Amino acid sequence: MLIKLKKFTRETAVIAAIGYLVLILLLTYPAIFHLQDRLIGNNIDDWIFYWNNWWVGRAIAEGHSWFATDMIFFPQGTSLLSHSHSLLSSLLAWLLEPLTGPVAAFNLVWLWGLWLGAWAMFLLVRELTNQPIAAFVSGFVFAFAPYHLTQYLAHMHLGTIQWWPFYILFLWRSLRRPGWGNAGLAGVFLALSFWTGFQQGIFLGLWTAVYLLWWGWNGRTLPWLQTARQLLLMSLVAFLLSLPILWPMFNHLDELVNASNEFDESIIKQTDLLAYVVPPTYQPLWGEQMVSTYQAFRVNQAFMPYVGLGVLLLCIVAIWKQWREARFWLWSGLLWILLAAGSQLRFNGTVYESIKLPYNLIKSVFPISAVRTPERFNLLLVVSLAVLVGLAVSWLWQQRVRWLLALLGIVLLLDYLAVPLPMWDLPPTSPYWAEFAQIEPGAGVANYPMGYSQAKLLLYYQTLHGHPTVEGHFSRYTADTYAFINQDPLLHRLYSTDDLPLYLPSEMLSTFSEPIVALGPALRQLDEANVRFILLHLPYTSQEQLEVFDAQLPLMPIFKDEVLAVYDVANPRPWQFQPTKTLSDGIELVETALMLEDTAVVLQVNLLAQLTATNGIGRECVVQMMDGAVASNPVALFAVHEAWQLADLAQHQIALPVPENLPAGSYPLQLRCADETAVPLPDSLFVSADGQKRLIxxxxxxxxxxxxxxxxxxxxxxxxxxxxxxxxxxxxxxxxxxxxxxxxxxxxxxxxxxxxxxxxxxxxxxxxxxxxxxxxxxxxxxxxxxxxxxxxxxxxxxxxxxxxxxxxxxxxxxxxxxxxxxxxxxxxxxxxx
The missing domain is CATH 2.60.40.2550 (Immunoglobulin-like)
Structure with missing residues (x-):
């Protein structure tokens, strides 16, 4: 009889595994058809995790630490201890990449995690209910619960909770059927969760504490000493397997604690309670009608904790008919909802500041502070809901009300349907990347457009060219992270004020509107820091951003196509399209452009000049009408206080006031310097008979x-x-x-x-x-x-x-x-x- 039972148990596990494989391939359509050319996800953070895979592979190949790098925020580099790692996912992708390529490796690991999580929950609930149908439904709920799915589509380190049911299963067994095997396996799966995401270890640690309190209070069957041995073995196995991660953390514990308490997100990134009953916007049948409701939410616009009508009904059945088995999952689920609500109650977009919630008591306690946003406790709620659903289905199956189960199954499927699965098109690429990767591989690059969110997407290109970049993304940044960008006069000007890091003072990276005058010294400063190239990513550059770039950097690229322009700060003008003009002894005029303001009160002359001899430093020049009637204020094109070198470039905007009552006619213009040399400007000011002014x-x-x-x-x-x-x-x-x-x-x-x-x-x-x-x-x-x-x-x-x-x-x-x-x-x- 026992042999038959074991055979039946194995068979149902295999059948469930195959069933989940088919179900996931269908419900993640069209992912299986775009493994190579699209990336699963719908959040810009996905590119962080794609980059993580590349970085871990590079660190292994070159023998670097996984927890520090100068490949981002170059040249100073940054610690990655509190970065959003999913190390186990990255290692799996690294193993797959030689066979599949990096994009398919990312996608396959994602799909595998979803499949494994469903199957793991099946094994757990089958153990609790001895009912495979109930267990299968629980696995589906666990995998496709909207909060789990939306987190998984954005955050690999949070969505990869496939090890949790395994851990709970073997902890449950070890406390009821003590033995080295169950406790050891619980430790293995706890370690695997920690390797998959640091914050997962925190969640499971908190879940374990709550469960042990409940277990000790309600029905403990083992003596305390035997229980302690089981828990000690489990903890020892988990500790030893996690030691490669824990050791650097212990060595930098102060850094981790300080980073965790840097920002308080509990008052802005809590769960909006209404979101539990609003269907997700990705649902193909009625999701669009929910968009207006979701606009009132904040963080739940992306991460949707919708419970679902079918799940809610089944939870009620479980509590009503399976009260003894359901109690822990109910009370723990309510606890996770309470913690996910953060420090202050939020409902339908309104924060009730007067209602202080228990999360206030623990939000600053390390390591709970490392969770960052309290709404992430909804991941634990998903576990409670999946088990409650299994208990309900088990009871309904025993009552032989198959028609009701079929109806509820349809409701569950419609509630959690996510077809088509969101996927990113890969960013457009240039054939030049392969060549560029071989040009001075250690030289740094600055991407443009610059910006906190934009930098996440542009990490993709670093996986193609391999050069260190002055920006990037680090989850627990500080002002020191952006110190080089902030202190560099050129990069500071290029940083987008519309895409600043959320928790840094806005004035820290505020963009200057006026172009940098001492262009040569600024470019040399970048070159001396080994930031050799500036990469202009044309598909992501708006016309306004392009105008800012051109105003700050009147350079010529060493390469350009429809995707990319590459500028070499050591060779800013590799080509000349017209001969320079000698403006004065030691000063060559490279470019001029004239603009007349809409009010026609000021005429602006934009100049790009080059220093060819030291006696040009400090010489003042003016823009004037050739008859000398009107002139601008004198301007030193190469001011004496700057560290000029020969061949340096300087750019100026010189304003010439335009008299209001100029007679009709054409007025030629010139640039005249203190040594009485002059260069005619290419355009003239024209005044029509009716007094209208324009440049001709x-x-x-x-x-x-x-x-x-x-x-x-x-x-x-x-x-x-x-x-x-x-x-x-x-x-x-x-x-x-x-x-x-x-x-x-x-x-x-x-x-x-x-x-x-x-x-x-x-x-x-x-x-x-x-x-x-x-x-x-x-x-x-x-x-x-x-x-x-x-x-x-x-x-x-x-x-x-x-x-x-x-x-x-x-x-x-x-x-x-x-x-x-x-x-x-x-x-x-x-x-x-």
Missing amino acids: GQLANVQLGRAVQLQDVRWWLKGSQLHLSLHWLAKAAPQQELKLFVHVLDEQGQLVNQLDTIPCNWQCPTSQWQAGQTITDNAQLDLWGLPPGRYQIGLGLYDANTGERLPLSTGDGTAVAQNTYFLLESLTVTAAP
């Missing part, structure tokens, strides 16, 4: 078709970007939709680059132009990648429907060849000396 460049006055006249063209270079500002005059309303073309032709007249666009960057189609209207049209064309040589820039308009160019003629009616207007000055691309 190369006068064109050419006719395009019958309806449009090109009055003038301004152009300037900012790094490798060609900027054009055109003034069109609509003599009549155009009868067709026209597009602007800008062509770059080499010395053989071959087209090597081009821009085709609706005027005003698609914002002012010609079909909306009115007769007599003057249109200011700004366009940009990236010239990066042009080989050395001489180039002409031509432009015109063509019919968007037929592709036919509008005939172009000069003011006297002479037709222009190719119906293309060419800029008078050509571009000459040369490699920097």
